[in-house]
Amino acid sequence: MANFSIADLKALREQLGTGMADTKAALVEADGDVEKATEILRLKGAKGNAKRADRSTSEGLIVSRESDGSTTLIELACETDFVAKNEKFVALADTVADAVAAAGASSADEGLSADAGGKTVADVISEQAATIGEKIELRRVARVEGSHFAVYLHRTSKDLPPQIGVAVAYDGDDAETARAIAQHIAMFDPAYLTADDVPADVLDKEREIVTEISRNEGKPEAALPKIIEGRLNAFLKQVVLVEQAYARDSKVQVKKVLADSGLTVTGFARLKVGA
Known part of the structure; x- marks a missing residue:
């Protein structure tokens, strides 16, 4: 079996x-x-x-905290949307975010061991979970370092707290465009900043898959290299931020928007509840 x-x-x-x-x-x-x-x-x-x-039965919220040289995002998860908008749960998320950011944590494990008023974050969550009556967990922590930051928190429902959070680290002076890039990331969920950031094994696996798909479609052997490269480029346009079509104008790529505004994105993080 x-x-x-x-x-x-x-x-x-x-x-x-x-x-x-x-x-x-x-x-x-x-x-x-x-x-x-x-x-x-x-x-x-x-x-x-x-x-x-992106479907998930998990609920919760995303909270951000900015400090000198870094911005931290956390995902605090619960079982129901009723609890996600509960005042106690929202207050707990703020407490956890403060502690995680102060500790400089960059993972959930590090965040759970952070100090929160003489207790660990893990203990504080456990105590509040018992009071609220649902399973609560610090699912993910993301930390971005840089000189300037744009943060965008998106509510997928007006009745719920933010369920998508993006932090963008950038160099430059155009804060408005930087925020627009954060909104773009919230919508299009890129996995990498540039093509050079895509791991070799990820590219190799994608090449293997599109090669077999192309052969199964009966494409001429002589035409395969060009077809495969085209499909790899299409893949990169899906997963690489600077290669993506810009959310506000699909005729231009994000890299042109950045160049025109004098911005350089140095890092980003995106969290979505349950994803």
Whole structure:
């Protein structure tokens, strides 16, 4: 019997938007390896949907804190949206963000051990969870260092606290455009700043996948190199910030917007509740 659970099956279906039978068959073929099953589904022509990939039953909020030379984002998660907008939960998130930023933490593990008024953040969360009556966890921490920062917190629902947070570190004087870039990142979720930041193994894996897809489509062997490079470039335009089409004007790339405004992005972080 393949080594996967119903939860694995459900999660992969939600991520890729694939049918029950196809998803189960891929997991069986991959012997429960979710990453391999994802590749199998892609190669068979299964097309994911970005909105489905972002689905999650997790709730919570994103909080930011800026200090000299850095900006910190935290994701504090809970079970229901009712608690996410509860005053006690929001106050807890502020306490946690203060402690995590003061400690200079850059991961959830570091954040949990940070001091919060004589107790660790982990202890404070545990105590409040008992009071509120839901499981609460510091799921993620992101820290960006730089000279100037643009922070954008987005509410996916007007009734809830921010569920997407972006911090952009930049050099330059155009704060308005820097904030617009932060809003762009919130919308388009780039994984890397420049093409040079994409790890070699990620590019190699993508090249392997698009090569097999192209061959399966019956493309002429002589035309494959050009087709593959084209698809790799398309991939980079999806995952690399400066290569993406700008949210406010899809006819230009982000790198042109930055150049025209005299900005250089030196780093960024994006957190989304449950993602």
